[in-house]
Amino acid sequence: MRLLRALGLILLFAAGFGAPAHADEGELRTIIAKFATSKNFRETEAVVRELAATGDPAVGRPLGALADGNLSFRKSDGQVFIVSEAGGALTLLDPLSGGRSGEAASREVTKVRVNNSLRRAVREAIGALTLNSPDAGVRLSAAETMFRSPDPEAIDALDAAIAVEAVANVKSRMEEARAAAVLASDLGDSEKLAALKTIERRGDRTALSLLAAVKGRADGVLKGAAARSAANVRETLSAWDAAQNVWFGISLGSVLLLAAIGLAITFGVMGVINMAHGEMVMLGAYTTFVVQNVIRASYPGLFDWSLAIALPLAFLVAGGVGLIIERGVIRFLYGRPLETLLATWGVSLILQQAVRTIFGPTNREVGNPSWMSGAFEIGQMSITWNRLWIVVFAFTVFAVLLYVFKFTAWGLHMRAVTQNRRMAASMGIRTPWVDALTFALGSGIAGIAGVALSQIDNVSPNLGQGYIIDSFMVVVFGGVGNLWGTFVGAMTLGVVNKFLEPYAGAVLGKIIVLVLIILFIQKRPRGLFALKGRSVEA
């Protein structure tokens, strides 16, 4: 009866959300009232058919109650109720709405009597109502419900539904439901073997548990086939798991890439470790917050464009702050990288506290535009739109930077300064300008990274702190020779992290990654993609 109740609920659900066929409620009530006057099972069955003929999903409740033996009528006025018993007294519920409509002693009501053939009629009625519902969503969830609680007697209804079904994925769900029902029935082995194949094709976790159950109770040929199918499904699942992990890894890697690439640029060109880099990310996130607030207050229609508006602003804000830091502090400290590290750490403290003073220490809410919320599924893995967009965005930023470095005059200057500062200066490149603009560029990239990260992380004054160490790891691992080092570093760390997580847990996975990096640095002290040269330091 669980199946019936579930199907009934699907019907109600559909009814609640503007289902297609709505009979007049009064008409339904007159039909339901006939339960009280029907003298035998045949007449009751006629009432059931009449109810089913209305095609209204609302009849799911009284029919389900009837099959469960909970439908009764009051002796005094013949009104029909669903009753539920609690502590001797009966609670009367309205058959259509399910609302409370009084109490009665058990002798005041008479139960509408049911037998097995009547129950079958009810089941068919409900099954037909849901499986033939004009709404594809209702049909889909009905098929799914029937798959989860297979019922051999539903095979006929499913066959009928499959014959007329036009939507492909609903049809395959129905076929799977039928296969599950076949496996639960006492049909021959050949039918069941075919059913096993159908379920194997489904290949998800519910299929696996169903196959395990079949394996448990079947014997002979069927048992072996079920075991084989289960093994196949398990294989598919683990392949999908791996794919999902790779996706998560790429997603994490692109976040790391966004956070680290600006750092890699400044570190590569200037040898400056910018501890305030995380705070640039934070500034970008807060810029997004401010932009969204202004939009919410003044131009609500533009909300979906808020990120597009925030991107250039965040670049300017973070880049501007970066420029000020370079001109105001860092340029006095060139040649003293360790001191630069300390000074920028001081700057990061100041920026954090400034943001905390202005915006408060708590998390700020940054909304997702509509095109970034929700998820879709490919096979057995689910992909959220915001992660997908962030991956796309990170790759775009990377491609643009690559272009700037390879094909613009500014990029040429930056590369020249990275490789040999004095020679570049002798050739007439204004290295102080290159330094200042490079620092501003790195900071600006951090700012737009902040716009992206505001979509998946808490926007708080501590936002940057969470990324700074990971970004360092990426830069140190990838090396600062070229941008590809950062790219490969970020992706490798992301994927390795996500593959370790299922075995070691999130925290331990991260620790292992850190230890691996520390060991890796021993082997290649300048990272994966180190610039080759003959320089000897100091």
Add this chain to the structure above:
Amino acid sequence: MITQRLFVAGLTPRIQIVIALLVGAAVLVPVLNLAFPPSSPFHVPNYMVALVGKYLCYALLALALDLVWGYCGILSLGHGAFFALGGYAMGMYLMRQIGARGVYGNPDLPDFMVFLNWKELPWYWHGFDQFWFAAIMIMAVPGLLAFVFGWFAFRSRVTGVYLSIITQAMTYALLLAFFRNDMGFGGNNGLTDFKDILGFPVQASATRSALFAASALALAAGIALVAAIAGSKLGKLMVAVRDAESRTRFIGWRPENVKLFAFTVSAVMAGIAGALYVPQVGIINPGEFAPANSIEVVVWTAIGGRGTIVGPILGALLVNAGKSWFTGALPELWLFALGGLFVAVTLFLPKGIVGTYDQWRAVRRERRLAKADLPSGPAEAGDVRIVRASSATSPVPQGGPEPQPAE
């Protein structure tokens, strides 16, 4: 006597004065705290004893960092990790001393283990009921970690910012590890609720005074040790490694061994500082591993003046006194002040307070000598010169203020 010569070389009058001050404080403060009634103007209140005792532990930590950063040029952003490891070793001893007096009354297991439904003590908790064992571990664990870490890092010539970053990664990894409940170190809450140390109640003012004296004496011993190392031939080698590592290697020394020695000794000192710190504040938790803490230690050292021995101690005391005052009076301004301090010190006081003072005095003396038209005898400033020379030659590579690409 060779040891005597070593000491004489390093123990300048200034350092002797500081050691004498510390030993004096170790005697005087407990006496003032215990012998005088609270009403007396000579009484040192309990909270003051605990507070200054805590600062002295920080000063020892800053001194440990001075040994590696000031003399050997290794900027460790993970010294807080050694401090915290020493603290955890002490905390484990103190936890075992609680015995059956915990909330759950379990004679063997600390409360958090009972709470987590652990049945028996993890293997690494055995032995910590004995003080001598804990005392060995306080030095052995940080020392061993530093030795292994340094062995790998220095042999493969990881230097400069790369080394700084991986030391930071080390303390970050430990932070994450100690936050885990199943590590068996109390997870998030750490170790706390201590009762006894060596049979004396931790909270009693006599114990607190004794801990204060121990901290002051440990700091004095640390100063003597660092001064001895710095004054020895090894100390000169360390400065050579700091200023020109490749050149030192080409001459035929092994810089990695020098660095490894300094790093390990420094880690042991940091561990002792942590062990003295824990009973005085009454708690140790994973927050001590936070990278920000380690960086703060660096700034104490930088403010006081690295490579000056006395400077880091002065820096630690000043910054922490300032922090206590700021967080009480103007809590929201503290980070502004600290951040500003970082920037201002690196920009305007690259040698720190003591280093700048030394420089100023040296300049003045030279002027005076020039005015008196006297030849400046080389023997005259012999003892002072070692300290000054190491601070005067900052590790600026050839070529003035110009960015150095990261290879």
